[in-house]
Amino acid sequence: MLTLASDFGSPYPAAMKGVICSRTDAQLVDVAHDLPRQDPRAAAFWLRETLPHFPPAVHLAVVDPGVGTDRRAVALRVGDHALVAPDNGLLRPVARRFADRNGTEIEAFEITVEEPTSSTFHGRDVFAPVAAAIHEHGVDRTSEVGMLSPIALESCVDLRFPDPTREGDTIRGEVLVVDDFGNVITNVPGAEIVDVESATVDGVSAPVVDTFDRVAAGGRLLTVGSHGYVECDVNRGRGDEAFGLDVGDAVEIVVG
Amino acid sequence: MLTLASDFGSPYPAAMKGVICSRTDAQLVDVAHDLPRQDPRAAAFWLRETLPHFPPAVHLAVVDPGVGTDRRAVALRVGDHALVAPDNGLLRPVARRFADRNGTEIEAFEITVEEPTSSTFHGRDVFAPVAAAIHEHGVDRTSEVGMLSPIALESCVDLRFPDPTREGDTIRGEVLVVDDFGNVITNVPGAEIVDVESATVDGVSAPVVDTFDRVAAGGRLLTVGSHGYVECDVNRGRGDEAFGLDVGDAVEIVVG
Amino acid sequence: MLTLASDFGSPYPAAMKGVICSRTDAQLVDVAHDLPRQDPRAAAFWLRETLPHFPPAVHLAVVDPGVGTDRRAVALRVGDHALVAPDNGLLRPVARRFADRNGTEIEAFEITVEEPTSSTFHGRDVFAPVAAAIHEHGVDRTSEVGMLSPIALESCVDLRFPDPTREGDTIRGEVLVVDDFGNVITNVPGAEIVDVESATVDGVSAPVVDTFDRVAAGGRLLTVGSHGYVECDVNRGRGDEAFGLDVGDAVEIVVG
Structure with a gap:
């Protein structure tokens, strides 16, 4: 193969x-x-x-x-x-x-x-x-x-993804990629939002849910995506547009 | 396979x-x-x-x-x-x-x-x-x-495509899909336009032909597409733009 | 196969x-x-x-x-x-x-x-x-x-790509295709720009180099592409936009 x-x-x-x-x-x-x-x-x-x-x-x-x-x-x-x-x-x-x-x-x-x-x-x-x-x-x-x-x-040239930092309830990370659906995949491990009900991303609040259809069509959400990272998404819409985020952007997530 | x-x-x-x-x-x-x-x-x-x-x-x-x-x-x-x-x-x-x-x-x-x-x-x-x-x-x-x-x-969840209705020369249907070429594929069976020379779609007239190149480049046409349905197309152009139609739109075709 | x-x-x-x-x-x-x-x-x-x-x-x-x-x-x-x-x-x-x-x-x-x-x-x-x-x-x-x-x-229908013409230092050719990167591929054979340091394309000057990264990111360049023809490209950008060229356009390259 x-x-x-x-x-x-x-x-x-x-x-x-x-x-x-x-x-x-x-x-x-x-x-x-x-x-x-x-x-x-x-x-x-x-x-x-x-x-x-x-x-x-x-x-x-x-x-x-x-x-x-x-x-x-x-x-x-x-x-x-x-x-x-x-x-x-x-x-x-x-x-x-x-x-x-x-x-x-x-x-x-x-x-x-x-x-x-x-x-x-x-x-x-x-x-x-x-x-x-x-x-x-x-x-x-x-x-x-x-x-x-x-x-x-x-x-050989090395390449590592950046690590996020956390102070209190504030996690500072970065957007690693945006996928074809517009889902914004950050470098923040999913464990950081387990048991959290909602969080803010750069000041914008969104519920933390396990999958897209937990919010209404067009609604913002945070979830642990299939890669294990925190994603900033929109149900049946584009997270990159709703959150105003693109590859390489810094992102500040406040939980709790 | x-x-x-x-x-x-x-x-x-x-x-x-x-x-x-x-x-x-x-x-x-x-x-x-x-x-x-x-x-x-x-x-x-x-x-x-x-x-x-x-x-x-x-x-x-x-x-x-x-x-x-x-x-x-x-x-x-x-x-x-x-x-x-x-x-x-x-x-x-x-x-x-x-x-x-x-x-x-x-x-x-x-x-x-x-x-x-x-x-x-x-x-x-x-x-x-x-x-x-x-x-x-x-x-x-x-x-x-x-x-x-x-x-x-x-x-199991069922899913059926809607059936068109016909009263006299007026057929009321719906756009099922628009393909990559911009061809507008309706739910109206091709048999409805056999032996018809031209028809109107939402009031816009177009000739009924067997293939694209029967009209000039850029010209609107109606044809029985490869799926067996009436399509609203443009030769070397996009039917969706010319007819102003998108997936799910109602469409009224008047023949004869 | x-x-x-x-x-x-x-x-x-x-x-x-x-x-x-x-x-x-x-x-x-x-x-x-x-x-x-x-x-x-x-x-x-x-x-x-x-x-x-x-x-x-x-x-x-x-x-x-x-x-x-x-x-x-x-x-x-x-x-x-x-x-x-x-x-x-x-x-x-x-x-x-x-x-x-x-x-x-x-x-x-x-x-x-x-x-x-x-x-x-x-x-x-x-x-x-x-x-x-x-x-x-x-x-x-x-x-x-x-x-x-x-x-x-x-x-059978024949199809040949046009040949460029050369008078002195002026080569008149045509754009054959633009690739997915925006690289403008002309019909001018690469041999025409061998040993040339720079040339103008429709009056716009650009260096002749062997590969993209010889110029700064965003910079115009001329190179002999992988097909053997003169290409009008931009390092990490789109040559078609920078040179204002599209498929079929005439192109005048002046060397030396």
Whole structure:
């Protein structure tokens, strides 16, 4: 199995799929090709929340504002999973999740492809061929033929989501992502609002409920979303618009 | 084969795919993940118009404004097809279509999953695991292990498309869906405009033709669309804008 | 393997997939279903840039403003690849690319399907069944059963991208497509700007660089894109907006 994720929109992912299918007989599964564009942190969130559901696979992920510069291309191996991406931190959160869950180490490799055809489409010219090679031959054999070189994980770009802070009843956090429904997903752990009936977000009050339909259509709500974080949502509407929040915004939640 | 349909946009369907692939070796086919959002009736139209083209399969469909409330989750078996969805009527039109075509009965089952991980993402935590179990083991064996319990079909939420009425040359109907091209698909059967040269829609006249390119680019037209209903369209343009019509709008067509 | 490309958006491609899967056991790969709508030339560009990466396959492509009129439906065979589409030129550029690369001839066939179910959805009623038949039985056997008839390639609608002209330092070209990132892809070969440090596009100056991140975020740039043509782009922004260019626009590039 080989999963693909990118911010490429359409139809560039098809070129990657063609390159892969011409080199290995893989079941392809699209994760998303509309990952937050050129935003490795937000994209890394979605990779961490989706890839761990998959069985052992090669996971190709390309959100790559530095394409064609001297940023490295890397592969990580965590147990039975292999991950391939630019070295901009995109893979670190999901790799940690895999490692924590399975008690395995993360091994890092630099991808070495001589003279890619283009300077602007390494998804097609670098990442797809390497992902296909790993799917076909495994990480060890792909290293032996010179497409991967072991490196220290510590040398790779790291990327961590910020931690919220709490003083008394005030929690200061940040918006990690906004999903397609307009749900605003913060970095505040759900545990912070357990047993709370309502809270204010940047001064605006909303009930804390377990699911959307507990409030009237169009009503604001706070809930512990499926990722385990506090979300600022609207039943059958868009939380980002109702709360005036976007990715990266600071958010102050007062409980009790 | 396992088909997936939802109003989830991206990337939530990937979590469902991961859950499924980690439990069964299925060929996955995406039907659509931009079904009309939180609109089970319009979504049910598209399921009825697409799923009957498939060979025997498990069909997973999630448009679920009541997620996490006490609405039930159900599976329907119709001949060689199994359908899995929230009990909000989403599956009833396509199940009837399967049953009518094959002369088979519809059997209903309640899905019983103890304590799903989340209250807001039953696509991942309830429907995907059950669809995978049905794909892997069949409906009967999945019932035996307690994930499904037989129920009366009559106890399930029904959903029917409205019927138009006709008085003389005036047909009063409703817009069922608007497609990606802006074509306005009504509930008026195509037979109503056979042998008609032109008609008015809410007072606006348009020729009745067999296909788009019979009128000039930008011109309004009425045609019997691929679903068998009267459509209000524009050649190389958007019918919804030209006719000022949207999903659920009443529409008065005068023929002759 | 069977690839699918169209301008159908969603969910119409699912009906085609169902028709195909009910007739042949193919690995389906979506190329794109948001090809430039009802614009065979721009769509033909994307087919030429994506399909040649694939291993031998049947390629189904439907961008069909003339559906239901007397435009023909055609299949082309080029070596191990078969292509199925309306006869509006959509397939000619990619077929030439396949033929040039492999030194093979292009063979043309007219698709003959009696009385398709609809006049407006030949993707489902004509092209999908024929593509499935070719995948299942091959071109020769599909001809023998009467679904294909050999015709002269010269009788098929041709479609060629315009050539730019150069006088001194001034190159006059045209915008072929704008991609999802807003990158403006012209018909000017990259060789025209090799060793040039900067150029003007319709009087606006921009540096010529090898990749996006050579200029500051938001900065205009010219580069030889992954298709080999001069592109007018913006680093982490949209070139179409910054340069005021859209598909089909004339563009005057002055180098040196």
